Amino acid sequence: MSAVTAHALREELEALARAALDTDDLAERTTYLRDAAYLAMDLGDAPQAMTHALACLDAARRTADLALQARAHMTIALVMGDVHDDVGAATHFREAEGLARSARDARGVAATNVNAAHYDQERGHFASSVLRLLTLRRSPYAAALEHDEQGKGLDQVFHVNFVRGAASALLGLGVDAELRASLDARRDEVHAQLQESAAALRRLHRLEVPLTNSRWLTDVLESLLIHARLTGDAPLARQLADEWVQLAGDWNVTAQLGRALLGRAELRAQLGEWPEVRVDAARAAELFGDDHPSRALSARQLLARAFAAQGEWRAAFEVQQALSAQAERIYRAFMQQSARLRIIERQAIEAEVRAAAFAEAALRDPLTGIPNRAGALRRLDQLVRAARRGRPCAVALLDIDHFKSVNDRFGHAAGDEVLRRVAATVTRSIREVDQLARYGGEEFLLLLDGLTLPEARRACRRVGQLITEIDWEDVAPGLRVTASIGLAALRPGLDREVILREADAAMYAAKAAGRNTVRLSVTSG
Structure with missing residues (x-):
């Protein structure tokens, strides 16, 4: 356990950041960045934690994996909770649970609620956390706690959070009248689960069951300490508190040692050991x-209580004054840190918007503004999958007749205008579910969704007629434009290359038939 030090954590953080940069697998990158965000939180580095968390969300969003996106939102929620951005944390927790439910990811729903309970406890809302965990325990998602296929120790985190939350709530911490009534109504359920979870933590403490993450040992000790305070077992509580402080001191992680000392101070206050x-x-x-x-404020308040309990009123007053001054400094620092985190978040959102715009531009033809070949093939793949499910769809290849002579007689500027007007005319004439794309040169790909072959044939004839009716007088007097169209029906079992070859063959058949006509592929016909 002594290998867990601030230096070791920083080395691990740097290794995770490098691994995230080195991998092209978005799922792996998301996992590395999420773990990096958690390590940065352990080290108290909120800006770095937010940077990694937002990069994690960016990587997750670039996949179609809703469960992965849910975990990324949960990471941001925990970072925001760590810096007391309650509104932001609540928003991302809701997003995480919604995505996990949409993905039918039972473990994701369970993990979101377990982590949200931890967030509640960090705010001192112990009763709320207990009610949340009890609700999870009685839900269909509870099975994910016992059967954690990812081996992430979700059941262990649940037991840590339940014991800490329930013992604190039963000690009277963070409980208002309304929540007290809710807890009283479920008292038997609370005590039964508390007994089960405490037994699980004792097995972890005795090393009868291995901890999934060795850094969780401090959390196990904290929860068992609060439980010992609840049961009134002072010797055990002292033993656990001393072990916690010793372990945190060995690790030399400042925040962990401070937390252990504060936990022991709270025990000693309960026992009336004010000098300690x-x-x-x-x-x-x-x-x-x-x-x-x-x-920090909790520690100073406890220090002021200790002085007052020993009748040292002046010292208690001075601590309160120092506490007020520190609260003012903390408020200013918090506002500055929140501003930095918001800047990081805004920059990430702006980068995401730019990336989306670049991705969209990469699928558009710059001359005509309609989808390009890559965009068309992406949409065609969707129609191929729809056809496998029995949906009628069709593909047409449209080639402008004698386009080379247009360029030769009227110039390339006129040729470009022909492409633009044909694209605009056809796009206006088709339905929203259909798509026209520039396939290459003077060829266009027309994707018709949900049309039978006779319906698609009529649509193509109408498109051909509209092209012949375009007025070109302002471009080149005497110019006339027509198109040859080859049509093929999508059928289950055929991939896109076969369909495109059929449409291409039908288009050449239209050329051979004298142009300005529609021909069906041999197989479709």
Whole structure:
């Protein structure tokens, strides 16, 4: 366990960031960036955590994996919660659960609720977290806790959070009158689950069951300590508190040691050991500084209580004054940090918008503004899949007749205008579900969704007629434009290359028949 140090965590963070850059697999990149965000949070580096979390979401969104996107939103929620952006955290938790449900990802739904419960506890809302976890336990998603196919230890995190939340709530922490009534109504259920979860944590503590992540041992100790405080087992509570402080000290991670000292100070305050409270609370406040504001303020408040309990009123007053000054500094720092995080988030959103625009541009023909060959093939793949399910669809290749002579007689500017007007005319005449794309040169690909072959044939004839009716007087007096169209029906079992060859053969048949006509592929006909 002593290998878990701040230096080791930073090395691991750098390794994850490098791995994310080196891989072309978006799912792997998402996982590396998510783990990097969690490590940055452990180190108290909120801007870096947000940077990795947003990069994680960007990578996830570039996949079609809704479950992966859900986990990315959950990561951002936890980062925002870590810096007390409650509105942002709640928004991303809702997004995460919605995506996980859409993906039918039971583990994703369970993980979102387990992590949201942890977020509730960090806000001191222990009763809310318990009610959330009980609801999860009674839902169809509870099976994901016992059968975690990813081997991520979700059941262990559930037990940690339940024991910490339930023991704290039963000690009277973070419970208002309404929530107290809700807990009382489910008291038997709370105690039964608390007994089960505490037993699971004791097995982890005794190493009878291996921890999925060795860094969770401090969380196990914290939860067992609060449970021992609830049961009134002072010797066990002291033993757990000392072990927690010793372990956190060995790790030399500032935030972890501060948290352990604060946890032991709270135990000692419950036991009335005020001189010891003063030592631990003062050290915890020093370690937290302004980097971990809520815990720093809790430590100073506990220190002021210790002085007051010993009748040292002036010292208690001075601590309160220092606490007020620190609260003001923390507020300013929080606003600055929130501004930095918002800048990072805005930059990521702007980058995402630019990337989407570039991706869209890559699928558009710059001359005509309609989809290009790549865009058309993407849409054709969708129609091929629809045809396999029995949906009628058709593909037509449209070639402008004698286009080379248009360029030779009237110039390339006129030829470009012909392509633009033909594209605009045909696009206006087809339905929204259909698509016209520039396939190459003077060839266009027309994709007709949901039309039977006779319907598609009539549509192509109408398109051909509209092209002949275009007025070219302002471009080149005497210019007349027609098109030859080859039509093929999509049929189950055929891939796009076969369909395109059939449409191409039919288009050449239209040329051979004198042009300005529609011909069906031999197989379709």
